[in-house]
Amino acid sequence: xxRYFAEExxxxxxxxxxxxxxxxxxxxxxxxxxxxYVLDEILGNxxxxxxxxxxxxxxxxxxxxFGLFDLLGLQLSPRIRDLGRITLYRLGPRAEAxxxxxxxxxxxxxxxxxxxxxxxYDDLLRLAGSLKFGHATASLLVGKLSASSRQxxxxxxxxxxxxxxxxxxxxxYLSDPDYRRRxxxxxxxxxxxxxxxxxxxxxxEGMIRARHLEGQTEQAxxxxxxxxxxxxWTTEYYGLAVEQMRRTGRWIDDEVLAHISPAxxxxxxxxxAIEVDIDAELAQLGPxxxxxxxxxxxxx
Numbered sequence: 409x410x411r412y413f414a415e416e417x418x419x420x421x422x423x424x425x426x427x428x429x430x431x432x433x434x435x436x437x438x439x440x441x442x443x444x445y446v447l448d449e450i451l452g453n454x455x456x457x458x459x460x461x462x463x464x465x466x467x468x469x470x471x472x473x474f475g476l477f478d479l480l481g482l483q484l485s486p487r488i489r490d491l492g493r494i495t496l497y498r499l500g501p502r503a504e505a506x507x508x509x510x511x512x513x514x515x516x517x518x519x520x521x522x523x524x525x526x527x528x529y530d531d532l533l534r535l536a537g538s539l540k541f542g543h544a545t546a547s548l549l550v551g552k553l554s555a556s557s558r559q560x561x562x563x564x565x566x567x568x569x570x571x572x573x574x575x576x577x578x579x580x581y582l583s584d585p586d587y588r589r590r591x592x593x594x595x596x597x598x599x600x601x602x603x604x605x606x607x608x609x610x611x612x613e614g615m616i617r618a619r620h621l622e623g624q625t626e627q628a629x630x631x632x633x634x635x636x637x638x639x640x641w642t643t644e645y646y647g648l649a650v651e652q653m654r655r656t657g658r659w660i661d662d663e664v665l666a667h668i669s670p671a672x673x674x675x676x677x678x679x680x681a682i683e684v685d686i687d688a689e690l691a692q693l694g695p696x697x698x699x700x701x702x703x704x705x706x707x708x
Contacts (some may be wrong), residue, residue, distance in 0.1 A: 416605065418616060420628050422605075423449045423462075424598045428639050428670055431455050435624045442467040444554070445486075449545035451539060461485055463594035471570030472554045472563075476546075478573045479536035485591050512579070522570050528565035535562070570572045593667075600671035605635050608674045630658070642670035645698070652701055699707045 421442060423432035432449025432707040436442070446468045450459055470488045477484035488494065498505040498516035506513035525532075538544045556563035579586055609631055618624045646668065650660050694700055 412690070418624065421449070422443045422632070423453070424594075424601050426456060426597075428597055428601060428643075430601060430632045431634050433625075433628045435621060435628055440551075441470075441554075443470045444547045444551040445475055445536050446473055447539065447550065450482070451480075452542070452544055462590045463598075465595065467490070470550070470554050470621060471574060472550050473533070473570070474573040474577065475570030476536060476539065476550070478569070480540055484585070485594075487588075487591050487595060488578075491578060491581070492592075493580065494574065495571070496578060497571050502706070504574065516575070517602075520572055521564075524561070524565045525569050525572070528562055531562055532566055534571065540705070542648060549683045573611040574640045582669075588681070596600070597669065597671075599682055601635065602637075604638065604673050606633055607678060608634050608638070616686075638676060639670050642675075645701070646670060648698060649701055 419436050419438045419442070421436055422430050423433075424430055432446055432453050434449055436445050444445070446462065446464060450462060463475070463485045465487055468662040469484070469488060474484055492593055495518050496516045497518045498513075498522045499520055499522065501519070502513075502516075505516045509516070535549070539546050539549065551568055553560075553563045581591075616624050616627055650665065654660055680692045692699060
C-alpha cells in the first residue's frame with residue numbers, strides 16, 4: 409500500500425508476485441479500509457499467475473476475507489498485529505476443548521455456531537462462485553458483508569466461517585516458524601517495491617495530479633510499468649553477473665540468490681530530461697544482445 413495526494417489523500421493497493429513483479433494496481437480512497445480491496449486484483453488480474461496464497465498486514469484482514477479466501481480455494485496469510493488479543497473459537501463445549509488440547513484448550517474462549525454455517529453453506533459457495541466468475545465485485549461485497557449486522561444471516565454465517573479459518577490460521581502461525589518467515593519475506597518484498605515506486609514517482613517529489621479515477625488509475629499503471637521494467641532489467645543483469653562470476657570460479661549459492669531483491673534504484677537516474685539515442689544504444693550491445701558487464705578487478 410502506497411499513499412499519495414491529489415489535493416486530498418488517495419492510496420494505491422498493489423499486489424506483488426514471488427518474483428517481485430507487480431501484477432495488480434488499484435486506486436482506492438484513503439479513508440476506505442484496505443481489506444475490502446484485497447481480492448479485487450487477485451480475482452480480476454489478466455495474468456496466468458497461479459495465485460494460491462496472499463500475504464498482507466493487519467489492515468488487509470477481516471473475518472469476511474478469511475472466509476472468502478478459503479471458499480475460493482486460496483490461503484490468506486496475514487501478519488496480524490496484537491495476534492494474542494484475537495478471539496479463538498472451539499467446535500464444542502469448553503471442557504471438551506480443554507481435555508483435547510491441554511495447553512491451548514483454555515485459549516479457545518468462544519464456541520462456533522456450526523449450525524449457522526451448515527445452514528447457509530450452499531449460499532456461501534454460490535457467493536464465492538459469483539466472485540470467482542466475475543458476476544460481482546469483491547470490494548463491494550466484502551465492504552457490505554463486513555458492515556452487515558448479525559441480523560443478516562448470510563453475513564453472520566460468513567463471519568462465523570471466517571472465525572473458524574482465522575483460528576486455524578492462528579494455530580499454524582504460532583506453531584510453525586517457517587510459515588512466519590515465509591509471510592515476513594513476502595511482506596518485505598512488498599515494502600521494497602513500495603520504496604522503488606516512491607523513488608520512481610517524480611524523484612521523491614511525487615504527486616498524483618489527476619482529479620478523476622480514470623486519470624489516477626492511468627498514472628498508477630504507468631508507475632507500475634516503470635517499476636516492473638526496472639525489476640526485469642535488474643533481474644536480467646543479475647543473472648548475467650552471476651553467470652560471469654561462476655565462470656571465473658566464484659561459488660554462488662542458489663539459496664542465497666533467492667533472498668536477493670532486484671528492487672534497487674541506485675542505478676536509476678531520477679532527475680532531468682532523459683534522451684535516448686536508440687541507434688547508439690543498440691550499437692553498444694554485445695553479440696548476446698546485452699550491454700557488457702562492468703566487472704571490478706576485485707570482487708568482494
